Amino acid sequence: MTGFLTLFHKELLRFWKVMLQTVAAPILTALLYLLIFSHVLEEHVQVYPGVSYTAFLMPGLIMMSVLQNAFANSSSSLIQSKITGNIVFVLLPPLSYVEFFLAYLLAAMVRGLVVGLGVALVGLAFTDLTLAHPLWMLAFALAASAVFGAIGIIAGIWAEKFDHLAGIQNFLIVPLTFLSGVFYSIHSLPPFWQAVSHWNPVFYMIDGFRYGFFGQSDVPPGVGMAVVLPSVLVLTGLTLLLLRRGYKLRH
Amino acid sequence: MTAAIRAHALEKRYRDVHALRGIDLTVEQGEFFALLGPNGAGKTTFISILAGLARATAGRAEVMGHDVVNDYRAARRMLGVVPQELVFDPFFTVRETLRIQSGYYGLRRNDAWIDELLTHLGLADKADTNMRRLSGGMKRRVLVAQALVHRPPVIVLDEPTAGVDVELRQSLWAFIRRLNREGHTILLTTHYLEEAEALCERVAMLKQGRIVALDHTARLLSRDAERRLELKLAPPRLPPELQGRLVECRDGRYCLRLSDYAEVETVLASLREAGIRVEDMALAQADLEDVFLRIMGQQV
Ligand SMILES: Nc1ncnc2c1ncn2[C@@H]1O[C@H](COP(=O)(O)OP(=O)(O)O)[C@@H](O)[C@H]1O
Ligand SMILES: [Mg+2]
Numbered sequence: 001m002t003g004f005l006t007l008f009h010k011e012l013l014r015f016w017k018v019m020l021q022t023v024a025a026p027i028l029t030a031l032l033y034l035l036i037f038s039h040v041l042e043e044h045v046q047v048y049p050g051v052s053y054t055a056f057l058m059p060g061l062i063m064m065s066v067l068q069n070a071f072a073n074s075s076s077s078l079i080q081s082k083i084t085g086n087i088v089f090v091l092l093p094p095l096s097y098v099e100f101f102l103a104y105l106l107a108a109m110v111r112g113l114v115v116g117l118g119v120a121l122v123g124l125a126f127t128d129l130t131l132a133h134p135l136w137m138l139a140f141a142l143a144a145s146a147v148f149g150a151i152g153i154i155a156g157i158w159a160e161k162f163d164h165l166a167g168i169q170n171f172l173i174v175p176l177t178f179l180s181g182v183f184y185s186i187h188s189l190p191p192f193w194q195a196v197s198h199w200n201p202v203f204y205m206i207d208g209f210r211y212g213f214f215g216q217s218d219v220p221p222g223v224g225m226a227v228v229l230p231s232v233l234v235l236t237g238l239t240l241l242l243l244r245r246g247y248k249l250r251h
Numbered sequence: 252m253t254a255a256i257r258a259h260a261l262e263k264r265y266r267d268v269h270a271l272r273g274i275d276l277t278v279e280q281g282e283f284f285a286l287l288g289p290n291g292a293g294k295t296t297f298i299s300i301l302a303g304l305a306r307a308t309a310g311r312a313e314v315m316g317h318d319v320v321n322d323y324r325a326a327r328r329m330l331g332v333v334p335q336e337l338v339f340d341p342f343f344t345v346r347e348t349l350r351i352q353s354g355y356y357g358l359r360r361n362d363a364w365i366d367e368l369l370t371h372l373g374l375a376d377k378a379d380t381n382m383r384r385l386s387g388g389m390k391r392r393v394l395v396a397q398a399l400v401h402r403p404p405v406i407v408l409d410e411p412t413a414g415v416d417v418e419l420r421q422s423l424w425a426f427i428r429r430l431n432r433e434g435h436t437i438l439l440t441t442h443y444l445e446e447a448e449a450l451c452e453r454v455a456m457l458k459q460g461r462i463v464a465l466d467h468t469a470r471l472l473s474r475d476a477e478r479r480l481e482l483k484l485a486p487p488r489l490p491p492e493l494q495g496r497l498v499e500c501r502d503g504r505y506c507l508r509l510s511d512y513a514e515v516e517t518v519l520a521s522l523r524e525a526g527i528r529v530e531d532m533a534l535a536q537a538d539l540e541d542v543f544l545r546i547m548g549q550q551v
Contacts, residue, residue: 006354014342085338089397091304092332093355094324251265251305 004099011107060182070112078156097243108149137212255436261310285447288457331398356401483531
C-alpha cells in the first residue's frame with residue numbers, strides 16, 4: 001500500500017509543483033473560450049429553454065478541461081520519465097502493475113478534476129450555474145477523467161517521443177472533445193453529423209455531465225453512463241494488460 | 252547458503268541482436284564480483300534481467316533465491332541497482348528523491364538511514380538541493396543512495412565510476428567496500444580494469460553475450476602469468492640463445508618473456524658470458540588489462 005501511495009503522491013507533486021503550467025494555464029484557456037464564445041453567441045443561441053448560452057457552455061468547457069488535463073497528466077509524466085530515463089526508479093521497486101496503474105490513473109483524474117473545478121469557479125464569475133443532479137454530475141466527471149487518464153497511460157507507454165504524443169493530442173483528443181457538443185447541442189447539427197456524434201463516447205460524457213447541471217440533455221443520463229462506464233472498464237483492462245506484459249517498459 | 256545471484260542458461264535476443272547467449276553464473280553472498288567486457292558485450296542486459304527491466308528470452312535468474320519473474324517482488328526487494336545512465340527526476344530535491352524511493356519499497360519513515368547515506372556519500376549539504384542543480388558526480392552519488400534506501404543485501408553497480416572524478420571514485424569505493432565488509436554482495440561492471448583488480452575477488456569476462464573467463468582474480472592473473480623482464484643493455488645486442496624470449500625491443504630496451512622469476516638468473520648468466528652489461532632492469536607482471544586483452548583477442 002505504501003508503494004502505491006508514494007507513487008500516487010509523487011505523481012500529484014509532479015504537477016502541483018508546476019501548477020502554473022498544469023493548472024492555471026488550462027483554466028485560462030477555458031476562460032478565453034468562455035469569453036469569446038459567450039460574447040459572440042449569447043444573444044443568438046439558446047439550446048435549452050431557460051438556460052443561457054453561457055450557462056450551457058460552462059459544463060462543456062469544464063468537461064473538456066477535465067478530459068484534456070487527465071490525458072495530459074498521465075501521458076506527459078510517462079513520456080518524460082521514459083525519455084529522461086528516470087522511469088527506472090519506478091520499474092526497479094517491487095510495485096505491482098496494478099499499483100502502477102492506479103497511481104498514474106488517480107493522479108491524472110485528480111489533475112483533470114482540479115482543473116475542472118478551477119474552470120467552474122472562475123466561470124461562476126460570468127454566469128450562474130444550477131446543480132440539478134450533483135451525483136450524475138460527479139459520476140460523469142469521475143468516469144470521464146478515468147477514461148482519459150487511462151488513454152493517457154496507454155499513449156505515454158506507447159509513444160517514443162513527444163511528437164507521437166502531440167499526434168494523439170491533435171488528431172484524437174482535440175477532435176473527439178471538440179466534436180462532442182462542448183459548444184453546441186448535437187441536435188443543431190445536420191442528421192449525418194448527429195449520427196457521427198453518437199459514435200463519439202465524449203459526446204455522452206459531456207451530455208451526461210450537462211444533465212447533472214440542468215436536468216436536460218440530448219440522451220438520458222442512464223444511456224450515457226451505459227456507454228461511458230464500459231469505456232472505463234475496457235480501457236482499464238487494456239492498460240492493465242499492457243502493463244502486465246511490460247509493453248515498451250520492460251524490454 | 253542461498254546464492255546472492257544465480258543465472259541459468261540465460262538468453263536474451265533483441266530484434267536483431269543476440270545479446271546474451273546462455274549465461275550460467277553464480278555469485279555467492281558476500282562476494283565482491285566484477286563483470287567485465289567490452290561495450291555491447293551484454294553486461295547491462297544481464298543486470299537488466301536481474302532487475303526485471305528486461306525479460307529473458309530463455310533461462311532463469313534468481314536473486315537471493317527468488318526468481319526474478321515469478322517471485323519478482325521478493326527478488327526486487329533484495330536488489331539495489333545503480334543504473335549506468337545518469338538519470339534523475341528534475342522535479343525533486345535530493346531528500347525528496349530518497350524519500351520517494353524509500354516509499355516505493357514500502358518504507359515510510361526512513362530518514363535516519365537516508366541521513367546516514369547522505370553523510371557517507373558526501374551529500375549532506377546537498378539534501379535540499381534540486382536534482383537539476385547537482386554536478387554529474389553528485390547525481391551519481393544520489394543514484395547510489397537511491398539504490399541503497401531499502402538496504403538491499405545484493406548491490407549491482409553498472410559502470411558506477413564512468414565519467415566520475417578521481418576523488419569521488421576513491422570515496423565511492425571506500426563506501427562500497429564498507430558495505431561489502433558489512434555483508435552486502437557487490438556485483439559491478441567497470442571499464443577501469445585496475446579497479447576490478449584492486450576490489451574484486453572474482454571476475455567474469457563477457458564477450459558477445461558469452462562468459463569467456465570466470466575465476467578468482469588472483470588465479471586469473473597468475474594463470475596468465477607471463478612475467479617479463481625489461482633490460483637496457485650495453486652494448487645493445489642480445490646473445491643468440493636469448494633471441495627466443497624476445498617480445499619486443501624499443502629505444503634500446505629489450506623486453507624478454509619469462510615463465511617464472513627463477514629464469515632471471517639464466518638470462519643474466521648468458522649476458523655475463525657474452526660480455527654484455529646490464530645498465531637497467533625491471534620486472535613486470537601481467538595485470539588484469541593484459542589478461543583481458545588476451546582473452547578478448549581470442550576467437551570465441
Ligand atoms: N533495448 C534494446 N534493444 C535492442 N538491442 C539492445 C537493447 N539493449 C541492448 N541492446 C544490444 O544488446 C547488446 C548488449 O548491450 P549491453 O547489454 O548494453 O552491453 P554492455 O552493457 O556490455 O555494453 C548490444 O549489441 C546492444 O546494442
Ligand atoms: Mg552497459
